[in-house]
Amino acid sequence: MGVSLKDVALRAGVSVKTVSNVVNDYPHVTPQTRDRVQRAIDELGYRPNLTARHLRKGRTGLITLAIPELGNPYFAEVAGAVIDAAARHDLTVLLDHTAGLREKELVVSQGFRSHVIDGLILSPIGLERSDLLERPEGPPMVLLGEREYEGPYDHIMIDNVGAARIAVRHLLDLGRRRVAFLGARHESVRQPAHLRLRGWREAFTAAGLVPDESLVVATQGYDRSDGAAAMADLLDRDQRPDAVFAYNDLIALGAMRTLVERGLRVPEDVAVVGFDDIEEGRYGAVSLSTVAPDKGDIARLAVDCLVERIAARGTGTPLGPRLIQPGYRLIVRESTAIRRA
Amino acid sequence: MGVSLKDVALRAGVSVKTVSNVVNDYPHVTPQTRDRVQRAIDELGYRPNLTARHLRKGRTGLITLAIPELGNPYFAEVAGAVIDAAARHDLTVLLDHTAGLREKELVVSQGFRSHVIDGLILSPIGLERSDLLERPEGPPMVLLGEREYEGPYDHIMIDNVGAARIAVRHLLDLGRRRVAFLGARHESVRQPAHLRLRGWREAFTAAGLVPDESLVVATQGYDRSDGAAAMADLLDRDQRPDAVFAYNDLIALGAMRTLVERGLRVPEDVAVVGFDDIEEGRYGAVSLSTVAPDKGDIARLAVDCLVERIAARGTGTPLGPRLIQPGYRLIVRESTAIRRA
DNA sequence: ATGAAAGCGCTAACAA
DNA sequence: TTGTTAGCGCTTTCAT
DSSP states (O other), rough: OOOHHHHHHHHTTHHHHHHHHHHOOOOOOOOHHHHHHHHHHHHHHHOOOOHHHHHTTTOOOOEEEEOOTTHHHHHHHHHHHHHHHHHHTOOOEEEEEEETHHHHHHHHTTTTTTTTTSEEEOOSSSHHHHHHTTTSOSSSSEEESSSOOSSSEEOOOOOOOHHHHHHHHHHHHHTTTOOOEEEEOSSHHHHSHHHHHHHHHHHHHTOOOOOOOEEEEEEESSSHHHHHHHHHHHHHHSOOSSSEEEESSSHHHHHHHHHTTOOOOTTTTOEEESSSOOOGGGSSSSEEEEEEOHHHHHHHHHHHHHHHHHHHHTTTTTOOOOOOOOOEEEEEOOOOOOOOO | OOHHHHHHHHHTOOOOOHHHHTTTTTOOOOOOHHHHHHHHHHHHHHHOOOHHHHHHTTTEEEEEEEETTTTTHHHHHHHHHHHHHHHTTTTTTEEEETTTTTHHHHHHHHHTTTTOOSSEEESSSOOOOHHHOOOOOOOOOEESSSSSOSSSSSEEEEOOHHHHHHHHHHHHTOOOEEEEEEEEOSSOOOOHHHHHHHHHHHHHHHHHOOOOOEEEOSSSSSSSHHHHHHHHHHHHHSSSSSSEEEHHHHHHHHHHHHHHHHHHOOTTTTTEESSSSGGGGGSSSSOOOEEEEEEHHHHHHHHHHHHHHHHHTTOOOOOOOOOOOEEEEEOOGGHHHHHHH
């Protein structure tokens, strides 16, 4: 099939080793030899077979990134950033999506394709803590995302409680008092929604107010449709909220859609804040205020962590699990742009 | 490091070949032997080294998918579908994004990582036809997307002219006459925008009308911001349009945003039709009518084509380049939901 | 500075 | 039915 080192060596009249030296920029090669080899390489159109190189070196230059859903703009944007960050380390990204299903996440976290990849970045949702603890030996893994685990793995996660607190405080500062939380979870296990809900509560308490738990609405998923349904649910009740803090932008967007359908104005009647800062939030009829995690930061930190882990392998250097918190900020747009009450 | 075939063979007291047979479900193995080997595999926690297997077989089970931008929901959704379609063939997807830059597309189309992948699905924008013709030997490649090439490669592309015609006709049927086209290109080279623009023209002609070329607005890119700017540009002129057909949903969404800012109603003042059917179009304050390409179909066709090409390699079976047109349909939503004039 | 040869883990002829 | 062995293309001691 392809042109191999041997072919080049034959053509250049040198040994395989010499060609290899040239290809790998080994310093001790005479310019003449290098020239001759280079010419042979060009003439034959030689390209190194990475598979063979990897077999020999035990590294592949491939990492897996497993996210819940590519259709979710937040994850799509993060994935793009991870691909770029990985490229800067000469790593190529294998993309998987798990639909947030424990089973699929399990398959990914446990050596699926483990011999092909040097490492793994996983953004788990359904996975249990115990699954993590029972993970068999395998390539280094770094966790990404807002579900707490406190397991033996590096984890890139923003300060969800703090971020939510700031968002809700912004609404309280606007004079809103009936601030709903959209996107809670029924499950008792650790869920990112719980953290943001805690932030919601703390914001009230910090302001000397008592949060009204009846304004907490759970959703099935994290999609626009879930937000739309949750909002409808809320509006069907007696007293309507004057503000909404949504688990994420998609839910917020869905909620805004319902508000418009019901003839309510945003932000006059109901102010809305989301979470994620997906691009679509900037271009709705009413642009969406949101908490913006630094996605570039997140991607960079995850890849850097993983690269470090990969490098540390074998060297026996013990490296405790780290919890790393990327930056975030509140972005105020039209959905809360209103004079103080 | 890992456990190899040899280790298992040693443990089970058989030869490497036998273990290999068991692992690969080779039929002629006695149940007892199989059992013994299986036990050894389990005890040792053996997992085949795919890199080695690939080196041997000359196949890796990896394919590259290169799209312009993961942040564009249309491409993100297509990418997700491709990953699923590939999984059904036991293929794993390496995702690249090119930003639509000729240079990056060139790197991808020409053997970048060519030894690691079995095939390549490329969605080019900046690439020239000549680049394609000069492509060196490499793994099979299938083209995806709406730029015409008529090169020596399989190409999955919907009937852009026909699809655009139907969309514009829908607007004309509504009684609209000043139907603008947003998202044209200045470049003279083949561009998907040209095809959709042709459909725009043909719809007028077919209705016995003369298209008003002053309603064609070019944009820099294909993003929401481009749509917003183009719409603003259009509204600053004397006579405003009563309908807009946008190159894609993002441009349409951006345009709608501008319309709202200017106090115009959709669809009463200006009806809008987009292209792509991204999910976000369903949840705006006014849901977006659009041309919906069958993304599952597109992904499946691309992967199937590629798999066929991969299989045909070496077998000398000549297989001419094919142009394959996936299905599409017009989805009418609120942005054009209005009584006939 | 360059060459010879071993071996990464696997599969596939060929043998037994 | 199972074992032996030769590579796939590359890197890497160890010689020279």
